[in-house]
Amino acid sequence: MTSDLDTRSALQETLPTVFGYIGIALAFGITAKANGLSVLEILLMSLITYAGSAEFVIVSLIALHAGVGSIVLSVFLVNARMILMSTVVAPYLSHESMAKNIWAGTLLTDETFALSMNKLNYTGRKLNFRWLDTANLFAYLVWAFASAVGGMLGNLINNPEKYGFSFALVAMFIGLLYLQMISDRTIKLLVQVLVILFVVVLMYLGMRWLPQNGLLLVVTLLGCAFGVVLKHGIK
Template sequence: MTGDLDAKSALRETLPTVFGYIGIAVAFGITAKANGLSIIEITLLSLLTYAGSVEFVIVSLLAMHAGIWSILLSVFLVNARVILMSTVVAPYLSDETMAKNIWIGTLLTDETFALSMNKLNYTGRKLNFTWFNVSNLAAYATWVVSSALGGILGNLINNPERYGIGFALVAMFIGLLYLQVIADRTIKLNLQLTVIGAVVIMMYLGMTVIPKNGLLLIVTLLGCSIGVVLKHGIK
């Protein structure tokens, strides 16, 4: 990763993440196909929703014949963290127009967010629309195409859970967390590990009393709050 903020550097730096997208999107396509969605439906879901974890949730709920309001509420709760991520990114794009900010937020994902936070370590805490847009579009195109490919391959795999395909999403997030921890030069390692530990404990304890979709949002907010308090208290 370099300090350049042009389209070429964005494409080069997003490439490792793109390879991760291929595996997750193919896994989603296979899972969706096994649950009765057509290749066209899989492609449209990825085009219009474009949220890996949410798409897995939608497929699961459709398989259970859940109502539309249950699906909408679950989608909002699972992906509400993107609102928080967008508020973090927005100050670095304050010189861009509102339309450009909305467009960046529309295609923002966990992966491009993590990549942008790492990029700040090399650019003097600066970002721009060109770099972010190319990164987002590269990830978006890869996800949609790979989802469709997964749908095609799904004709060959009737029981994807047998091969542990559903774990692909979890593995990707573990990798992103590791890269964030080792690359961030602005926050002490012991602080990062403390927050990670607190989040793990809250998730473990909360799963027994709070629905998992709501728990994700609650723990995200609490984890951010703990991080802010500790960051200003530990110098």
């Protein structure tokens, strides 16, 4: 990553994400097709709902003919973490116009969020609309295009899991987590390590009681609270 906040650096820095997106979106398209959705429905879902992992949830619920209300509620729960991510990114764009803020929020994802958090460590904790918008748009278009292609390939490929692409985004989270740890100077390394261990333990224990999607949000909030306590405790 560089300190430049221009279109070119945004494209370069989003490339690994996009590579991950292609694999997951193809897998999504194939799965959705196998569950009876048409290519048009797959494309519209990726363009309008644009919700990554939640789209897999939607497809599995549609296959069960679940009610619209219960599907929408599930999607809200899966995506409630977006509220937190947008809250973290928004202050860095508050110098931009309202329209630009709304547009940047509209296309923010786990991945472009994680990228921008990493970017902050290289730019003296600054972000701008142009960089984030380029990253967002690049990811958005590739996601929509690749999920439609997945739908067209449809039944030609079964069991897309075995090619390893499903791991692309996990690998990205591992990479961004490590890069974040070593480059974020605003939080001490010891505090970061302790918070990470805390989250690992809580995720493991919590899976016994709470469904994963709700758990992710609860554990993130508890992890942040633990972090604040540690930050004040460890000087």
